[in-house]
Amino acid sequence: MPETTSTPQTADFLVVANRLPVDRRTGPEGxxxxxxxxxxxxxxxxxxxxxxxxAWIGWHGAPDETIEGxxxxxxxxxxxxxxxxxxxxxxxxxxxxxxxxxYHDVVVPxxxxxxxxxTYREVNQRFAQxxxxxxxxxxxVWVQDYQLHLVPAMLRELRPDLRIGFFLHIPFPxxxxxxxxxxxxxxxxxxxxxxxxxxxLPGGATNFVNLAKRLVGVQMTRDRIRMPDGRVVLAKAxxxxxxxxxxxxxxxxxxxxAEAAQLREDLGNPKRIFLGVDRLDxxxxxxxxxxxxxxxxxxxxxDPDENVFLQVATPSRERVEEYRKLRDDIDLLVGRINxxxxxxxxxxxxxxxxxYPRTTMAAMYSIADVMVVTPLRDGxxxxxxxYVACHEGDDAALVLSExxxxxxxxxxxxxxxxxxxxxxxxxIMRAANDSTMNRSRRMRLLRKQVFSHQIDDWANDFxxxxxx
Ligand code: ADP
Ligand code: F6P
Numbered sequence: 096m097p098e099t100t101s102t103p104q105t106a107d108f109l110v111v112a113n114r115l116p117v118d119r120r121t122g123p124e125g126x127x128x129x130x131x132x133x134x135x136x137x138x139x140x141x142x143x144x145x146x147x148x149x150a151w152i153g154w155h156g157a158p159d160e161t162i163e164g165x166x167x168x169x170x171x172x173x174x175x176x177x178x179x180x181x182x183x184x185x186x187x188x189x190x191x192x193x194x195x196x197x198y199h200d201v202v203v204p205x206x207x208x209x210x211x212x213x214t215y216r217e218v219n220q221r222f223a224q225x226x227x228x229x230x231x232x233x234x235x236v237w238v239q240d241y242q243l244h245l246v247p248a249m250l251r252e253l254r255p256d257l258r259i260g261f262f263l264h265i266p267f268p269x270x271x272x273x274x275x276x277x278x279x280x281x282x283x284x285x286x287x288x289x290x291x292x293x294x295x296l297p298g299g300a301t302n303f304v305n306l307a308k309r310l311v312g313v314q315m316t317r318d319r320i321r322m323p324d325g326r327v328v329l330a331k332a333x334x335x336x337x338x339x340x341x342x343x344x345x346x347x348x349x350x351x352x353a354e355a356a357q358l359r360e361d362l363g364n365p366k367r368i369f370l371g372v373d374r375l376d377x378x379x380x381x382x383x384x385x386x387x388x389x390x391x392x393x394x395x396x397x398d399p400d401e402n403v404f405l406q407v408a409t410p411s412r413e414r415v416e417e418y419r420k421l422r423d424d425i426d427l428l429v430g431r432i433n434x435x436x437x438x439x440x441x442x443x444x445x446x447x448x449x450x451y452p453r454t455t456m457a458a459m460y461s462i463a464d465v466m467v468v469t470p471l472r473d474g475x476x477x478x479x480x481x482y483v484a485c486h487e488g489d490d491a492a493l494v495l496s497e498x499x500x501x502x503x504x505x506x507x508x509x510x511x512x513x514x515x516x517x518x519x520x521x522x523i524m525r526a527a528n529d530s531t532m533n534r535s536r537r538m539r540l541l542r543k544q545v546f547s548h549q550i551d552d553w554a555n556d557f558x559x560x561x562x563x
Contacts, residue, residue, distance in 0.1 A: 104171075105229055105230060105234070106148075106149040106171060106229060106230065106231060106234060107149065107231050107234045107235065108147055108148070108149030108234065108235050108237075108563070109149055109151070109152060109226055109230055109234060109235070109236045109237065110140055110150075110151045110152070110153075110237050111152045111153070111222055111225075111226045111236060111237070111239065111243060111246060112136060112137075112140070112151070112152075112153045112238075112239035112242075112243070113153060113154055113186070113190070113222075113242035114134070114136065114137060114153050114156065115132060115153035115154060115155050115172055116131065116132055116140070116141050116151060116153075116167070117129045117130065117131060117155070117172070118130050118131070118132045118133075118155065118156035118157075119155045119156055119160075120156070120157070131453070132156060133374055134374060134411075135474075135475065135476070135477040136239055136240060138337065138477055138481075139335050139477065139550055140239070141168075142338040142341060142550055143550060143551070143554045144170045145168050145169055145170070146551065147170075148169050148170050149170050150170060150171040150172075150173050151171070151172055151173065152175060152222065152225050152229065153172075153173075153174070153175060154174065154175050154177050154186075155174045158177055158178060158181070159176075159178055160176065161174075161176045162174050162176075171229075173225060173229055175221060175225050177218065180214065181214060181218050183414075184210060184211045184213075184214035184215070185211070185214045185215050185217075185218040186242070187412060187415050188206075188208060188211035188215075189208075189211035189215040190241060191412050192205070192206045192211075192415055192416075193205050193206055193207060193208075193211060194241045194242075195241070195265070195378075196417075197268060197272060197273070197275065197276060198241060198265050198266055198267065198268050199265065199378045199471070199472040199473075200266075200268070200272065200471070200472045201272055201275075202378055202471050202472060203377055203417050205275065205276075207276075209277075212277070212278055215245070216245060219243055219244070219245035219246050219249060219285070220245075222243055223245075223246045223250040223252075223253060224253065226246070226254075227250060227254045230254060230257055233256050233257070233258070234257055234258070235258045235558065235563035236250060236257050236258070236260070237260045237261075237262065237557075237558075237561075238250070238259065238260065238261045238262075238289065239261075239264065240264045240265070241263060241264075244282045244285045244286055245281070246261075246285070246288075247259050247261050247285060247286055247287070247288030247289035248284055248285045248286075249285070249288070250288065252288075258290055258561055258562060258563055259288065259289045260290065260291045260292075260293065260557060260561045260563070261289040261291070261292045261293065262292075262293040262294075262335075263292070263294050263295070263299065264335065264474050264475070265295075265474040266295065266296070266299055266472060266473075266474050266500070267294055267299035267300075267302050268302060269302050270302065270305060270306055270309070273302070273306055274306075279306075279310060280310045280311060283306060283307050283310055283311050284311060286303070287307065287311065287313070287320070287322060290326075290327075290328060290329070290561060290562070291329050291330075291557070291560055291561045292329070292330045293331060293332070293557050294331070294332050294333070295332065295333075295334055295335060295474045295475050295500040296332050296334065296500050296503060297332040299332065300331055300332050303330050304320065307320060307330075313328075318330075329560060331560065333553055334475060334500065334503070334548070334553070335475050335477070335550070335553050336477075336480060336545070336548050336549055336550050336552065336553050337477050337480045337484060337545070337549070338549060338550045338551075339483075339484040339545050339546050339549050339550075340484075340546070340549065342481055342484035342485050343484050343485060345454065345457045345485070346457040346460065346461050346484075346485035346486075346487070348454070348457075350454065351454050351458050351461070352461070354454065354455060354458040355459075355461040355462050358458055358459065359462045362403050362405065362445060362462075363403065363441045365401055366402065367402045367403075367465070367527060368402075368403055368405060368462055368463050368465075369388070369402065369403070369404040369405070369465045369466075369523070369527075370404075370405050370406075370459055370460070370462075370463035370466050370467065370482075371384060371404070371405070371406040371407070371408075371466075371467050371468070371469075372406075372460075372468075372478045372481075372482075373406075373407075373408055373470075373478065374408070374411040375409060375410060375411050375418065375422060375425070376412070376418070376421070377418070377421050377471075378471055378472050378473060379469075379470045379473070380469040380470050380471045380496065380513040381406070381408065381421070381425055382421070382424055382425070382428065383469065383471075383513050383514070383516060383519065384406075384467060384469045384513070385406070385428050385444065386428065386516060387519045387520045387523060388404045388443075388444060388523075389428065389431075389432040389444075390516070390520060391520055391523065391524070392404075392436040392437070392443045392444075393435060393436050396520070396524060397443075397524075397527075399436050399437040399438070399441075400438070402443070403441075403442075403443065403444075403445055404443065404444045404445070404467075405445045405459065405463070406429075406444060406445070406446045406447075407447045407449065407451065408425070408446070408447070409449070410448060410449070410450065422448065425448075426448075429444050429446045432444055456481065456485075457485045460481060460482045460484075460486050461485055461486060461487065463482065463486065463491070464490075464491055464527070465491070465492045465493075465527050466478075466479070466491075466492070466493045466494065467494045467523060468494065468496060468499060468501075469494065469495075469511065469513040469519060470496050470498060470499050470513065471496070471498055472499075473496070473498065473499040473500060473501070474500050475499070475501050476499040476500065476501045477501075479493060479499065479501045479505060479508070480505075480545050483505075483538070483541045483542055483544075484545055484546070489534070489535035489538045489539060490534055490535055490538075491538055492509055492526035492529065492537065492538070493505065493509065493526075493538075493541060494508065494509045494510075494511060494519075494522055495508035495509065495510050495511070496510070496513045497510050497511065497512055498512075504544055504548070505544060505545075507536075507537040507540040507541050507544075508537070508541065509526040509537075510522070511523075
């Protein structure tokens, strides 16, 4: 995937994220491969960088190797190396076993370790230094997500000439949960180094401002935070979206349509296809969703001869204990359900633990009659928006958890509480059996919403408020 290997010059616009848009992997024959990195952050920001150019600073996904920067799709890639210890303590530890569960309503208990916190600070300092070294005078630097909370303040210390923005892709929790964190004040101070702090929903911005007043003692003037040094920081919601036109065009490509037809055939040409698409993460509500389908199939409410539930789950954070447990639980659940319902050779639940090219994702969205997105908590959830952008026919339905950020905008989805198994089953059946007129009306309104708030609108709104 790298086009040239040259050390990038300084840039006027920089994105700093834990992940680069491409991941370096070792293939089956030991060869080196580049693959699109997992998750919504990369899906959202890739088109922004292709349009604006500049530099993307991040980790390339493999430990203990230092690689050269290169040009990619019209912008510069600047890799930041992480050692095995960094991966264990900064990425798997503090980022994904401390902050991730804490920010997602403590759906599993967060783990607090002082060594992880030390490494988190060191790695954030490394990202800040890389940004400082690659930013032109007066450049705009846009720092992304919970892995890099301390970068805004560290970067301001190194380069006071920069405009610094920060966007949190995941929920920002209420004070009752956030205050568990032993380093709660330091993280807030790190973020307050930015000129503009963006959240997915207004509730996240309010939680942040209340905590900053309480724990850091900042003053408020209307919606602005006034810092002791006279700087003014704005904290506001910018619900993220997707390149809806790009997804729609992709889904219309003849190769993708042919792949969709083949996929439908491989699934046995069922009357109805339900689809789930997620990173394999405990916040996504997979255990609950699969149990719901298991009960619908075994009770006969869904006939396995006519209905298939296709679930794909991208491997994610596989060395973190809770993710390992989740993988085993899902394997077990799916195996048990398929051994009890359906026929040999045509399982009721078609489950793949794999990651697919975007063309295949578009093909899956095209053939899904009912898309089922039921996270226990999610900052936004781009899968819900991708489905609406890719699926052409109106006679289709989106089932969406009330606990996904997307639920605030996608009001016409069939919404459910994923903690309430009977309620979720009832909503899935209502979405599947509702009249064509109702389903079509909802799909049309959803499409209108998704196509009128695209990723460029999101980036432009944020960068305009940042004064970039
Ligand atoms: P998160 O950022 O928590 O992973 P999102 O729903 O916002 O959740 O984004 C997930 C992204 O990952 C989407 O762009 C989706 O298309 C992609 N994705 C999810 N599952 C797969 C898969 N099995 N293969 C490839 N891409 C996937
Ligand atoms: O969108 C949330 C997010 O945590 C991103 O920050 C991250 O890049 C993505 O999900 C995938 O997770 P990871 O980088 O840990 O594989």
